Amino acid sequence: MRIESLSIKSATKAIFSMIALVAVVLSLSAGFYFRQSALDAQMNSLSRVIEVAAQEMLKQIRTNAFELGMKLGHSQKIVEAARTTVETGQKETLIALLDDPFITGFASFSDINLVKLRVFNLDMEYIAESSQGAQGIGEQLPPYLQSIISNRDKKDRLKAIDALWLSAERPLFSAVVLLGGLRPEGYLEVVIDPVLNLPDISKITQTPVSIFSMAGEQINTVPDHSEDEYLPVEYVLYTSDGLPAFRIVGLEDVANLSMEMKRTQVITITGFLLLSLATLLFALWLFNRFMLSPLSSMAGNMIAMARGELGLSINDKGLSEFHVLADSFNAMANQVRMRTNDLERILDLDESAIICFDQDQEVVFFNKAAKLLFGYSNDEFRDLGMIELFVDDVSSLVSNVESTDSNKVNKLHTLILCKHMDGHEFQCTGDINTIDVLEQSGQAIALNPVTDGEQPQSAKNEQRLEAVEQSISGLLKFAKENPSLMLGLDNIADLSVAGVESATEKAVIREKAVSVMSLALACWERELGKSKLDLAEESRIWPVYIDKSTPTTRTLDKYLNLEICPKNPRSKRVVDTAEFVLRRAENKNSRAREALRIELVAFRQLVSGVKSQILKPS
Amino acid sequence: MNIFKSFPLFFLMLSVFLLLSVSINSPADEKPIAPESIEGVNIVTAEEAIDLILADPGMPIIDSRKKTEYVKGHIEGAVNISNIEMTSDVLQKVAPEKNNAILFYCNGVHCLRSSDAIHKALSWGYSNIVWLRGGWQEWKEKQLPVLAI
Numbered sequence: 001m002r003i004e005s006l007s008i009k010s011a012t013k014a015i016f017s018m019i020a021l022v023a024v025v026l027s028l029s030a031g032f033y034f035r036q037s038a039l040d041a042q043m044n045s046l047s048r049v050i051e052v053a054a055q056e057m058l059k060q061i062r063t064n065a066f067e068l069g070m071k072l073g074h075s076q077k078i079v080e081a082a083r084t085t086v087e088t089g090q091k092e093t094l095i096a097l098l099d100d101p102f103i104t105g106f107a108s109f110s111d112i113n114l115v116k117l118r119v120f121n122l123d124m125e126y127i128a129e130s131s132q133g134a135q136g137i138g139e140q141l142p143p144y145l146q147s148i149i150s151n152r153d154k155k156d157r158l159k160a161i162d163a164l165w166l167s168a169e170r171p172l173f174s175a176v177v178l179l180g181g182l183r184p185e186g187y188l189e190v191v192i193d194p195v196l197n198l199p200d201i202s203k204i205t206q207t208p209v210s211i212f213s214m215a216g217e218q219i220n221t222v223p224d225h226s227e228d229e230y231l232p233v234e235y236v237l238y239t240s241d242g243l244p245a246f247r248i249v250g251l252e253d254v255a256n257l258s259m260e261m262k263r264t265q266v267i268t269i270t271g272f273l274l275l276s277l278a279t280l281l282f283a284l285w286l287f288n289r290f291m292l293s294p295l296s297s298m299a300g301n302m303i304a305m306a307r308g309e310l311g312l313s314i315n316d317k318g319l320s321e322f323h324v325l326a327d328s329f330n331a332m333a334n335q336v337r338m339r340t341n342d343l344e345r346i347l348d349l350d351e352s353a354i355i356c357f358d359q360d361q362e363v364v365f366f367n368k369a370a371k372l373l374f375g376y377s378n379d380e381f382r383d384l385g386m387i388e389l390f391v392d393d394v395s396s397l398v399s400n401v402e403s404t405d406s407n408k409v410n411k412l413h414t415l416i417l418c419k420h421m422d423g424h425e426f427q428c429t430g431d432i433n434t435i436d437v438l439e440q441s442g443q444a445i446a447l448n449p450v451t452d453g454e455q456p457q458s459a460k461n462e463q464r465l466e467a468v469e470q471s472i473s474g475l476l477k478f479a480k481e482n483p484s485l486m487l488g489l490d491n492i493a494d495l496s497v498a499g500v501e502s503a504t505e506k507a508v509i510r511e512k513a514v515s516v517m518s519l520a521l522a523c524w525e526r527e528l529g530k531s532k533l534d535l536a537e538e539s540r541i542w543p544v545y546i547d548k549s550t551p552t553t554r555t556l557d558k559y560l561n562l563e564i565c566p567k568n569p570r571s572k573r574v575v576d577t578a579e580f581v582l583r584r585a586e587n588k589n590s591r592a593r594e595a596l597r598i599e600l601v602a603f604r605q606l607v608s609g610v611k612s613q614i615l616k617p618s
Numbered sequence: 619m620n621i622f623k624s625f626p627l628f629f630l631m632l633s634v635f636l637l638l639s640v641s642i643n644s645p646a647d648e649k650p651i652a653p654e655s656i657e658g659v660n661i662v663t664a665e666e667a668i669d670l671i672l673a674d675p676g677m678p679i680i681d682s683r684k685k686t687e688y689v690k691g692h693i694e695g696a697v698n699i700s701n702i703e704m705t706s707d708v709l710q711k712v713a714p715e716k717n718n719a720i721l722f723y724c725n726g727v728h729c730l731r732s733s734d735a736i737h738k739a740l741s742w743g744y745s746n747i748v749w750l751r752g753g754w755q756e757w758k759e760k761q762l763p764v765l766a767i
Binding site: 066067070071073074155156158159160161177178181182 | 665668669671672691694695760761762763764765766
């Protein structure tokens with residue numbers, strides 16, 4: 001489908017629908033994004049909480065290890081045993097002393113998991129270790145601690161130091177204190193397994209915490225939990241030298257948060273959608289009120305004006321551009337109206353009687369002078385043909401001239417014997433021009449009555465006809481489009497239809513028209529007992545003429561006789577007459593009335609069929 | 619209406635109000651701070667204190683804290699004499715030579731015990747006083763050797 005084929009209204013609706021769709025999508029996306037952001041914020045927050053809790057847990061280990069180390073480091077027995085070991089190489093006493101805390105316990109026994117006690121000399125060389133506790137840790141200080149102590153000056157070496165480090169098997173925590181206090185004999189390393197203390201993170205954060213080794217092995221057990229209610233938040237605890245030691249997964253209870261977020265999401269999305277919808281509806285109303293409706297009204301008015309209703313004016317209600325458009329179009333229509341009036345006035349003011357006939361020699365235009373000359377009213381004139389107006393056979397005259405003088409094929413100046421409405425005959429000088437009547441050949445005749453002492457105005461009439469020929473041509477075209485606007489050119493509408501009918505169709509319509517009229521008259525006379533003259537007078541559809549003091553219905557008579565019926569009968573008159581009779585004979589259910597009704601239906605279908613064919617675009 | 623009869627009551631209420639206002643605005647929860655310096659006293663850090671201890675192993679070290687705090691942990695070689703219990707005679711027994719160096723400490727900068735004890739010692743004629751103003755808090759934070767009983 002091409003976009004150009006859409007109307008502004010459809011395009012506007014489509015655009016607003018797209019905006020509404022985008023608003024819905026954006027609302028949902030924003031809702032999801034906000035929810036995700038809230039969860040991310042919650043996760044970051046919990047991650048920091050776990051970090052703090054992990055550091056607090058290490059601090060507790062550090063405190064306990066430091067206290068144990070200080071106590072053992074100041075033990076004279078251990079100091080002397082270490083000195084003896086260094087001097088004699090005998091380790092048994094020292095090992096026994098180092099094993100003692102494992103066997104007899106110590107103050108913070110239940111708070112830390114002591115896995116080894118090791119003794120080093122001041123050069124950090126291994127001396128001995130407890131036989132109790134973990135095995136295979138090695139015989140040297142953790143490299144990280146060794147490096148730091150090596151870089152310290154003598155005074156700083158008095159300070160204890162600790163670190164979380166990776167042994168060959170697992171992460172361990174070591175606190176190194178001086179053996180011998182301020183007068184050191186060596187170093188005592190207290191090695192702790194931090195796994196015992198890791199669950200303290202859960203106590204501190206007050207959330208279930210799963211702890212995994214970096215190999216993926218789960219160290220502790222957590223109660224079963226719903227995936228929807230708990231949000232897993234991961235934190236990696238690193239050793240002092242930056243290696244990952246434990247993976248801690250905190251399970252944040254987000255049931256309340258989720259419920260709150262869902263509620264907020266629903267409220268936000270609903271509010272946003274309602275707001276968007278209200279705004280869209282308001283915008284649509286504004287568009288409709290100030291653009292689409294004025295545009296539709298303007299389009300309707302323009303179409304009506306183009307059809308000839310020049311009395312209309314374009315509605316200028318709407319936005320400022322509509323005022324400009326409406327004013328411009330109204331000005332244009334006004335000019336057309338003035339021009340048309342001028343043309344009509346020119347023809348009407350002419351002294352000569354000007355009459356135009358179509359190809360079927362029926363009147364399609366006449367001016368006021370023609371009405372005065374022949375004595376007919378407007379309605380009567382429209383039903384006339386050449387035969388009723390002229391005694392002479394004008395068409396024969398033209399034909400003769402055309403056959404003899406090819407140079408003057410379009411113009412003929414002659415005397416014509418005319419027939420007045422009251423029956424008397426009079427002579428006129430006539431200038432006959434062959435003109436184009438809606439793409440068919442017709443005649444325009446300018447008539448001037450011959451009076452005594454006055455010369456025929458041949459040259460003058462010829463000039464007039466030439467001058468008005470263009471006007472007539474223009475008027476005819478205008479009248480074709482605007483049949484209701486110009487009284488004198490009323491026949492053109494029928495002519496325009498008739499002009500494109502085939503000869504067969506014309507004949508069928510004529511026959512049908514005569515048939516309807518005959519049935520109507522028969523019904524009128526039989527059912528109502530009235531005469532043809534009564535029908536003409538009461539219906540006011542047909543003119544009644546006075547011929548030598550006798551009323552006649554010449555026009556009506558034509559429609560009752562196929563031979564003299566106009567070649568383009570007025571279908572509206574026929575229909576109006578039939579309907580008039582049917583109305584009058586409404587209470588009669590006679591065969592004649594029924595026959596008339598059926599024939600009228602058939603005639604209507606015939607006429608409408610012909611017209612619809614004509615109205616179809618070629 | 620007898621205004622004069624109700625005046626004592628009004629005065630009482632006003633006084634209570636003023637006292638409450640003062641108590642609300644006063645920094646009741648602020649901890650006391652030991653003086654930045656004491657005239658004639660050498661203030662040292664933990665590291666400088668170690669230097670002195672290692673240079674003079676016989677230097678008296680006075681722990682001015684309470685007994686319970688001392689038991690939990692103290693500097694190696696320190697003697698527990700709280701500022702309240704410290705008399706000229708008691709100090710004389712620990713530091714007979716008034717011109718020799720003597721180290722005082724308590725819990726830290728928020729503790730006024732050691733400064734009080736120092737003022738006493740100064741009044742008794744001790745002239746070479748060294749003050750670990752950061753006290754036990756600084757010592758512990760630097761993870762220096764401590765002794766518990």
